[in-house]
Each structure stands twice: as structure tokens, then as C-alpha cells.
Amino acid sequence: MPDTKSGWDWFGVSQSQEGGEDRILALSFARCFRGIDGECVLKHLRAMTVEQSLGPAASDSMLRHLEGQRQLVSHIQGLIERGRGQT
Numbered sequence: 156m157p158d159t160k161s162g163w164d165w166f167g168v169s170q171s172q173e174g175g176e177d178r179i180l181a182l183s184f185a186r187c188f189r190g191i192d193g194e195c196v197l198k199h200l201r202a203m204t205v206e207q208s209l210g211p212a213a214s215d216s217m218l219r220h221l222e223g224q225r226q227l228v229s230h231i232q233g234l235i236e237r238g239r240g241q242t
Contacts (some may be wrong), residue, residue, distance in 0.1 A: 178241060183232065185238025197232070204228045
């Protein structure tokens with residue numbers, strides 16, 4: 156079956172993730188990162204990404220790589236917060 160998404164549609168959340176699958180995933184992330192160990196891992200991920208700054212000599216590819224890492228950590232944190240709100 157051909158992909159019918161066009162433009163920026165591919166970037167959105169699929170219908171299946173808006174309902175039960177997203178809720179289950181958020182709850183799983185909340186459980187996974189619960190407790191001292193989970194907080195330790197999140198602190199480490201934030202220190203490596205969100206709190207990291209690159210100097211003026213950073214290349215475009217380095218900036219893009221770090222921004223991708225930041226987005227991933229932000230996504231993980233968002234899932235954890237949603238999962239904690241559903242427990």
C-alpha cells in the first residue's frame with residue numbers, strides 16, 4: 156500500500172498513537188524512569204544534551220546533532236510527565 160502522507164504530514168503523530176498506544180507508552184516511560192535510578196539517568200541525559208553548550212567554533216553538523224539529542228531527551232521527558240499524570 157503506498158504512503159499517502161504528503162508535505163509535513165509524515166511528521167505528525169499517527170492515529171494509533173493518539174489513543175491507547177500513546178497512553179501505554181507514556182505509562183511505561185513513567186514506570187521506567189521512576190525512582191532514584193531513573194532520576195539519575197534523566198539527570199545525566201539532561202547534562203549531556205539540554206545543559207550542554209557548544210562554542211562559536213561548532214560546526215553546523217555538531218549543532219544539528221546536539222539539537223537532535225535535545226529533542227529526544229525532551230520527548231522522553233514529555234512521555235514521563237504524561238505517564239505520571241495518568242497514574
